[in-house]
Amino acid sequence: MNEATTISTEARRDFLNRPAEADLSAAYAFGGGTIERRAEGRTEESVAAALGSRDARVLIFRGDQAALNGGSAYFTRAQALAAGADARGIILLGYENDAPVLAATIPLEPAEVTGITLRDIRGVAIEGLVPGSELGAIALGRSLTNWHQRHGFCANCGAATRITNGGFRRDCPNCGAQHFPRTDPVAIMLAVRGDQCVLGRSPRFPAAFFSCLAGFVEPGETIEAAVRRETNEEAGITIGRVRYFASQPWPFPSSLMIGCHAEALTTDIVRDEAELSDCRWFSRAEVKTMIARTHGDGLFLPPPFAIAHQLIKAWAEYE
Amino acid sequence: MNEATTISTEARRDFLNRPAEADLSAAYAFGGGTIERRAEGRTEESVAAALGSRDARVLIFRGDQAALNGGSAYFTRAQALAAGADARGIILLGYENDAPVLAATIPLEPAEVTGITLRDIRGVAIEGLVPGSELGAIALGRSLTNWHQRHGFCANCGAATRITNGGFRRDCPNCGAQHFPRTDPVAIMLAVRGDQCVLGRSPRFPAAFFSCLAGFVEPGETIEAAVRRETNEEAGITIGRVRYFASQPWPFPSSLMIGCHAEALTTDIVRDEAELSDCRWFSRAEVKTMIARTHGDGLFLPPPFAIAHQLIKAWAEYE
Numbered sequence: 001m002n003e004a005t006t007i008s009t010e011a012r013r014d015f016l017n018r019p020a021e022a023d024l025s026a027a028y029a030f031g032g033g034t035i036e037r038r039a040e041g042r043t044e045e046s047v048a049a050a051l052g053s054r055d056a057r058v059l060i061f062r063g064d065q066a067a068l069n070g071g072s073a074y075f076t077r078a079q080a081l082a083a084g085a086d087a088r089g090i091i092l093l094g095y096e097n098d099a100p101v102l103a104a105t106i107p108l109e110p111a112e113v114t115g116i117t118l119r120d121i122r123g124v125a126i127e128g129l130v131p132g133s134e135l136g137a138i139a140l141g142r143s144l145t146n147w148h149q150r151h152g153f154c155a156n157c158g159a160a161t162r163i164t165n166g167g168f169r170r171d172c173p174n175c176g177a178q179h180f181p182r183t184d185p186v187a188i189m190l191a192v193r194g195d196q197c198v199l200g201r202s203p204r205f206p207a208a209f210f211s212c213l214a215g216f217v218e219p220g221e222t223i224e225a226a227v228r229r230e231t232n233e234e235a236g237i238t239i240g241r242v243r244y245f246a247s248q249p250w251p252f253p254s255s256l257m258i259g260c261h262a263e264a265l266t267t268d269i270v271r272d273e274a275e276l277s278d279c280r281w282f283s284r285a286e287v288k289t290m291i292a293r294t295h296g297d298g299l300f301l302p303p304p305f306a307i308a309h310q311l312i313k314a315w316a317e318y319e
Numbered sequence: 320m321n322e323a324t325t326i327s328t329e330a331r332r333d334f335l336n337r338p339a340e341a342d343l344s345a346a347y348a349f350g351g352g353t354i355e356r357r358a359e360g361r362t363e364e365s366v367a368a369a370l371g372s373r374d375a376r377v378l379i380f381r382g383d384q385a386a387l388n389g390g391s392a393y394f395t396r397a398q399a400l401a402a403g404a405d406a407r408g409i410i411l412l413g414y415e416n417d418a419p420v421l422a423a424t425i426p427l428e429p430a431e432v433t434g435i436t437l438r439d440i441r442g443v444a445i446e447g448l449v450p451g452s453e454l455g456a457i458a459l460g461r462s463l464t465n466w467h468q469r470h471g472f473c474a475n476c477g478a479a480t481r482i483t484n485g486g487f488r489r490d491c492p493n494c495g496a497q498h499f500p501r502t503d504p505v506a507i508m509l510a511v512r513g514d515q516c517v518l519g520r521s522p523r524f525p526a527a528f529f530s531c532l533a534g535f536v537e538p539g540e541t542i543e544a545a546v547r548r549e550t551n552e553e554a555g556i557t558i559g560r561v562r563y564f565a566s567q568p569w570p571f572p573s574s575l576m577i578g579c580h581a582e583a584l585t586t587d588i589v590r591d592e593a594e595l596s597d598c599r600w601f602s603r604a605e606v607k608t609m610i611a612r613t614h615g616d617g618l619f620l621p622p623p624f625a626i627a628h629q630l631i632k633a634w635a636e637y638e
Contacts, residue, residue: 025542031544140539142539153477155473184499184502185575219458219570220455221575247543
């Protein structure tokens, strides 16, 4: 038994003894959305009715892009088919005000589709090009359409699979295996100590851009263990307490970002040079200038719609 | 913007303003373990050295069973091969005290293997047949070996894939796709209201056995949204606040249980009859007799090693 396995009664009691909280997860782009999934009601009949409904609102995807229809991402079924969507690949995301919300995919070629404006999904979120309620549907639709594009065959036997449950399952006609869309949990954390926090930059990031450390939760691992392992592997820092903050679906293509604040017990940074091109301590004052985009050297953070921004901001504003 | 999207400064500040907490997740079976994954160091060279090491400790799996070696689940590499393990399928889980920890799989037939005691993994955890530190390794090994057994083919093109990264990846020689083990996040929650909580039973459960409601987090969904949706779909109850409690790897085969307490805003239960054979409110007093296994009608809960037990117990003991 290590120290962490000894749970005091105080710690057990603490969870219900805190002040009321808003749902932080619902406040960020991709985390909100008013779509009603009706997951238990995905029968063959209800799916067929939804896919054929005249009231359906249809999202149109091409790779990492979503089509825009003025200030919305919703089209009619007829518009989606006219844009080149394959009717057999249309899936049912859920319902809004009882109207089905569908997702269609158009081919990567040709690059230009007459009458359709396509925008990178990150840009749609950053620039707020659609109502916040539609971003949740876009996240769901993007994850699912990507999954179908990359999972046409049975991992168990290699045969071609077919879409079922309105797009929430693929079945293998050969071996009978059922395949469900994946959602990959990722631990994303801000290690803090007193007035300082740890930020890093991947070689893939734009110059001057810093963010939280993050990594996939591995099989057989708790969220807290993933926070400790990733922070230690990437920055050489030992973590004590871990506190869950909020979660955010991250549809690139199918991550669930699990945001945590983490208590750094050590200060020396040993950077993983393959993963990070820079990693260092930042003071609250410096972070505040990065949030305000007034940093003297132009350093900046992820935009407000990303949970990394909110994790950093929540800490920076707490003093 | 719905109500939940308005975050007060108080709520933002709250996260760092709580008393010190133990790591609840590390305290439960499968959540602990002292294995050092060295995920960033899984190179071809280090993996080959580990797989061939004379100091290696080897877990042996057959389906949902682990082999026991007295009071431990560790064997030598020679013992694993003698038991029928395929050397090419042995994978590297990590290290303990610098000794590699490996996982081997033996075929389902023959049913009896001379000199090897096989036990259902749930039974190993419930009865505490191995040190707590080994249970984390068993969870990891069971998830990974199951994944390899069911993912021998490329979901993108249908070709046979091959094991890489010591077992943490499979590569497709045909289309070049890389496949990573899946970890499926599951929301498991205890809905509470005053002195009462909601428990249900699946038709698959033993008679008189009640537990928390639970369901997979879907693509494009936050943890909190999954708690609300599942509780509403299965029990017809509307949920207000959601509070993260702890997480637990659940290797049957690859779930990450994310435990939450949830505030019930309504009391009428509308049970999903396909998912649940019973679902009702229980008082703290009744739950306490279920924990103590002194319930008049013999009703009982999951065993202490399951996060469901701990979620229920933490609430029952808080008053």
